[in-house]
Amino acid sequence: MLLSRLFYDFRKIALFLWIQKEINLVKIGKTELGEFPLLLAPMEDVSDPPFRALCKQQGCDMMYTEFISVEGLIRDATKSVQKLDIYDDERPIGIQIFGAELDSMARAAAIVEEAEPELLDINFGCPVKKVTCKMAGAGILQDIDKMVKLTDHIVKSTNLPVTVKTRLGWDDNTKFIEEVAERLQDVGIKALSIHGRTRKQMYKGEADWSLIGKIKENPRVHIPIFGNGDIDSGPKALEYKNRYGVDGIMIGRASIGNPWIFREIKHYFKTGEELAPPTIDERVDAAKQHLKKSLEWKGEVLGILEMRRHYTNYFRGYPHIKPFRAVLVTSHDINELEDTLETIRERYADHVTV
Incomplete structure (x- = not known):
């Protein structure tokens, strides 16, 4: 009898918690x-x-x-x-x-x-x-x-x-x-x-x-x-x-x-803790994925142009990034853009962002 009662009470509590979760x-x-x-x-x-x-x-x-x-x-x-x-x-x-x-x-x-x-x-x-x-x-x-x-x-x-x-x-x-x-x-x-x-x-x-x-x-x-x-x-x-x-x-x-x-x-x-910033590998991988999908969806001209607003933020805070960023926001050559992104990966492999 006691076990049955405890099981019944447990089901009531579980149902209440489930309902509360659904309400929220x-x-x-x-x-x-x-x-x-x-x-x-x-x-x-x-x-x-x-x-x-x-x-x-x-x-x-x-x-x-x-x-x-x-x-x-x-x-x-x-x-x-x-x-x-x-x-x-x-x-x-x-x-x-x-x-x-x-x-x-x-x-x-x-x-x-x-x-x-x-x-x-x-x-x-x-x-x-x-x-x-x-x-x-x-x-x-x-x-x-x-x-x-x-x-x-x-x-x-x-x-x-x-x-x-x-x-x-x-x-x-x-x-x-x-x-x-x-x-x-x-x-x-x-x-x-x-x-x-x-x-x-x-x-x-x-x-x-x-x-x-x-x-x-x-x-x-x-x-x-x-x-x-x-x-x-x-x-x-x-x-x-x-x-x-x-x-x-x-x-x-x-x-x-x-x-x-x-x-x-x-x-x-x-x-309650702040997550570590994305690594340089994550940043480069994201930029490359973004560029690839932009080219697929918008075509080469627009795909390259409309990516430019994103590059600055992808690599914000990295020292001496300006020469690389200059290429990313001016080049119309897909291979040059991809090579520049890989160069950024290599150049900042040991850099720790804060």
Whole structure:
């Protein structure tokens, strides 16, 4: 009898713990992302399949495509359509679109749905003038009613879960993000990612997460809230996780040339210790993989050109790296690039980074 009772109690405890674990999992639609997911931000000419492959290998939980123009999609523009390319080993993944017209956004949503991502994300955060001047991206933060109407229309136009990435507001006088979070949730979005700057700030100054924290404290808000801006280390990620209560963190610029940031943050969460920096072998191998996949996916010309922004970060902090970097960011010869990377491997084989 005693053994039966103990077994019964054990099963109750195990079931309770399992239920608690399930409750703590972050979900977008039917997609489970774990207890505290790390997301790769959608970045133009960065968050492409070659780079996403590296980030996935280093522990990224959810990734997004580069943002895609809805006008380009509905006009079947090659560059826009190519950005729909997603691969099974990248999943879960979201496709992000930007635009300002109801009909175009709905038509583009239908095209995105055919690519079968886990979700569709709307870009209401891009601060670049050529986007905002058309009231797309962060430009729509000047008209919250239109922002809500457009989101509502897209939610009703697709079977995919719809999420949004945005900023605190257009400027310091229009930080309406708390209202935005409630209203977008009310029309059916499944998650919200917030960059802690206004459009006017662009990427200057320090990201302000205080309003993101207030949204998490709002009892009306029940969708996952992801914070974005200035997270560049395990200690800072843990500090912001605890201070602001977000459901996960989206990482952008800190990942450029540094896909290891995802494993570094996870290691710090688990152990409280900072992981040793990647070795020179890891850096060279990553750069070579990145280059190879860029050439395969973009072709030789673009594949070489769009790799250049990554090289500086791959080898940041190495002494006397400038001559090698000069070759990497100017050469158009694939063999010369690969030889230079191998020379870097040999030259810094005994170097210890800190």
